[in-house]
Amino acid sequence: MKIIQVHSKLNVYLILFVTLLVIVLPPSTAAISCSKVSSALKKNKSVDYNDLKKCLESFPFNAKLATETVDAVLHFLSNYYVFYDRAREDPPSGFTYQPVDLKNELDSIRKKKFKSDYDFTITLRNIIFKLKDGHTSIFNLCYQRFNYDQGLSLYSVVTTDKKKKKKQIIKVLKDSVDSSNNNCEVIEIGGKPALQAIIDFANDTIQYSKDLSVRFNMALAPSKSQFLRELFQQFTLREDLPETSSIKYKLTCPKKKKPFILERKWKITYHDGFDGFSYSCLEQNNENISNGKTSRDKITKSTLSNKFKTSNSEDLKIAHAKELAAGSLYLLNDKSKTGVVVVDEEQSSDEDSYKDYFQELKKHGTKKIILDMSNNNGGTITVAIFLTSLLFSSKQPNAFPTDIILNNLTISKIENSFKTNSTVDDLYNPNVYLSFPFGNHFNSSSEFIGTQKKRTSNLYFDALTSDEKELLKNVSFPWTSDDIIIITNGFCASACALISLFLSEIHKVRTIAVGGLLNDQMSFSTYPGGQIISPDTVSSSVGDKIADVPGKNVLSFTVREAYDFDQNYTAKDVLEYSYKPADCRLYYDEKNVKDPSLLWLEASKILNNEVKC
Ligand SMILES: *[C@@H]1O[C@H](CO)[C@@H](O)[C@H](O)[C@H]1NC(C)=O
Ligand SMILES: *[C@@H]1O[C@H](CO)[C@@H](O)[C@H](O)[C@H]1NC(C)=O
Ligand SMILES: *[C@@H]1O[C@H](CO)[C@@H](O)[C@H](O)[C@H]1NC(C)=O
Ligand SMILES: *[C@@H]1O[C@H](CO)[C@@H](O)[C@H](O)[C@H]1NC(C)=O
Ligand SMILES: *[C@@H]1O[C@H](CO)[C@@H](O)[C@H](O)[C@H]1NC(C)=O
Ligand SMILES: *[C@@H]1O[C@H](CO)[C@@H](O)[C@H](O)[C@H]1NC(C)=O
Ligand SMILES: *[C@@H]1O[C@H](CO)[C@@H](O)[C@H](O)[C@H]1NC(C)=O
Ligand SMILES: *[C@@H]1O[C@H](CO)[C@@H](O)[C@H](O)[C@H]1NC(C)=O
Secondary structure (H helix, E strand, O other): OOOOOOHHHHHHHHHHHHHHOOOOOOOOHHHHHHHHHHHHHHOOOOOOHHHHHHHHOOOOOOHHHHHHHHHHHHHHHHHHOOOOOHHHOOOOOOOOOOOOOHHHHHHHHHOOOOOOHHHHHHHHHHHHHOOOOOOOEEEEOOHHHEEEEOOEEEEEEEEEOOOOOEEEEEEEEEEOOOHHHOOOEEEEEOOEEHHHHHHHHHHHOOOOOOOHHHHHHHHOOOOOHHHOOOOOOOOOEEOOOOOOOEEEEEEEOOOOOOOEEEEEEOEEEEOOEOOOOOHHHHHHOOOOOOOOOOOOOOOOOOOOOHHHOOOOHHHOOOOOEEEEEOOOEEEEOOOOOEEEEEOOOEOHHHHHHHHHHHHHHHHOOOOEEEEEOOOEOOEOHHHHHHHHHHHOOOOOOOOOEEEEEOOHHHHHHHHHHHHOOOOOOOOOOHHHOEEOOOOOEOOOHHHHHOOOOOEOOOEEOOOOOHHHHHHHOOOOOOOOHHHEEEEEOOOEEOHHHHHHHHHHHOOOOEEEEEOOOOOOOOEOOEOOOEEEEOHHHHHHHHOOOOOOOOOOEEEEEEEEEEEEEOOOOOEEEEHHHOOOEOOEEEOOOOOOOOOHHHHHHHHHHHHOOOOOO
C-alpha cells in the first residue's frame, strides 16, 4: 500500500499525446488564436492573455461527453469517495468552507448548456475544489498546462502601529521584473484593500486546506523557498486562467514619496517552460479518449505539480544556525543545544538520512529538537510511520486507525480475496491489512468488514517493510515528547499531516504554526485524508463497469479516512474534518520571512520554556 509520487507521469502523458495525435488546424478564429499561442511559445515568448483565452474557449461544448464525464465523476465519488457524505455537513468551528452536496451540484450541471468545453471543465473543477480536500481534484491534461506568473512574490507581516495595536499588512517580498518594488507595502490589489484581496482569493480559490489561515499562507510566499519543491505563492503564480489579463497593485515604497499603481500583466508559459505546447492536445480534449490516460494512482502530491520548482536561495540566509547537512540539519547558535531537522517530504529513500540526522544530533549532545515541517506536501505513508517509530520506538500503535468505504462491489472483492488467500498488494485485499490497535491479521471477511455501516472495522496503517524494520533496530534516542517541538506554516500535508498529528495527538509533542491571519488560531497541518486513489485503480481492483472518467479529465480522490483515538484505542474523529490548531503561534516579519533560523530561535525559547505561547 505504498503511496508514491508520480510527477513524471504527467510528462509521460504529454509525450504520448504529442506522438499520438496529428495536428489539424481548422480555419477558424479559434485556430488563429491557438496558432498565435503556439507561435509565441515557439519563439520563447509569453503568450498573450487574450489569445490564450480565445483559444481555450474555442472548443465547443460536447453535451454527450459532458454527461458521461459528470456520470463517471459522480459514480466514483458517490461509491468510493470516503468523505462523500461528510462533505454535506457544516464545517466544525475553526474551518472555513461551504458544505458540498456533490450529488446536487453535479446533477445541476448535467442540465446546463455551456458556452464551451473549457467552461464546462472549469465549472466541474470548481465544484470539486469546494471540498477543500487536497487529495480530491479533477485536472485537465490540456487546459491545465499553463503557468501564469506575475513575477512577483508577496508576503504578509504583522506590525504594531503607534497606538500599540497589531495590524496585518501585505508587502512585496521580491519583484523579479523591477527590484525597486521589493519591500514596498501593497495597499490595494484590484481596487480592494490588499489584505482583503488576499483573504478573498485564499477563501474562494485555493483548495488545499479547510483552514483559511493555511490557505492564506499558500496564497503568499513561503518563508523557506530554499527547501521547496514547489512555491506556494498561489496569488501571483497560478495554474488556472486568471479572470483578468493583468493585476493592478497600489504600492507605497520607502524610497518613493507617493503611493503609485503598478499594473502587471501575466507572463504565460506552457508547462515547464516554452516547449511542448501542442494544439492537438486542446483539439482532441473534446474527444472521448481514455486510452493514453494512464493512472494518476498513488499520488499524494499529485494536485500540486512541481512546475513551480525554483530556487530562491540567493535571497535566503540561515544566520543563526550551523548547517550540519545542507538544507536538512542544523544546530542553533544559541546556548540551548537545540537541533533542527527540516522534514520537507516523506520519501522512502530519505529514511536512512533521517536516522542519520537524529544520530548526528545525539552525537552532538543535542538536548532539544525542532522539527521544521513547513512546505511539506507529503509522500509515502510508511515514512510517516517510520519517523514516529524512530523517535518513539517502544510505543505501539504507531499510526492512526483508518477505514475504507464499503459497497457491494468492494465487499465481494474482499470476500473473494479471503477465499483465494490473495497476497496481492491491493486496496481491497484484507490480507494486506492488520487490525487496530493490536496488529492482528484478519481471519474472515466479517472481521474485516466489522459492524460499522458502510465502513471497514478500523484498519491499521502499519506497513513497515523489512528494510524499515531493520533500520529501526538498535536505535535509541534520549529525547522525550517534551524535548521536541514541531513548527510549520500549516502547509504540512497528507503524509506530513499524519506524522505531525500523530506526534501531537498521541505523543503530546507541542506544535507551532507560523503566519496565517492575525488573531486566529491556526492548524499546523492540512488534508491528512488517509489515502489518495485514481478511479481506474479502484475500477480495475473491484471490477467496476465504469473504467475511468472519459476525456482528458483526470480525477483523484480520498479513498481511506484516518481517525484519532482515545486511551482505550477507540477511534474518534475523522482527522480530515477535525480542527486541530497549533499550541503556539508566530507571525512573519520582514526578517524571519527571509531567515527561518529566526523562527527556530523563537521555537527554541518556547521549547526551553523561556517564553509562554
Ligand atoms: C527557447 O528557450 C530554450 C530554453 O531556455 C532554448 O533551449 C531554445 O533554444 C529557445 N528557443 C528559441 C527559439 O529561442
Ligand atoms: C465514449 O466511449 C464510450 C465507450 O466506448 C461510448 O459508449 C460513448 O458513446 C463515447 N462517447 C462519445 C461522446 O463519443
Ligand atoms: C469565505 O467564503 C464563504 C463562502 O463563499 C463565505 O460564506 C465566508 O464569509 C468567507 N469567509 C471569509 C472570512 O471571507
Ligand atoms: C447490494 O446487495 C444487497 C444484498 O445483496 C442488495 O439488497 C442491494 O440492493 C445491493 N445494492 C446495490 C446498490 O446494488
Ligand atoms: C487459505 O489458507 C487457509 C489457511 O491457511 C487454508 O486452509 C486454505 O486451504 C487456503 N485456501 C486456498 C484457496 O488456498
Ligand atoms: C484472528 O484470529 C486470531 C487467533 O484466534 C486472533 O488472535 C486475532 O485477534 C484474530 N484477528 C482479528 C483481526 O480479530
Ligand atoms: C544491533 O546491535 C547488536 C548487538 O549490539 C549487533 O550485533 C547488531 O549488529 C546491531 N544491528 C544493527 C542493524 O546495527
Ligand atoms: C477507557 O475504558 C475505561 C474502562 O472501561 C473507562 O473507565 C474509561 O472511561 C475509558 N476512557 C475513555 C477515554 O473512554
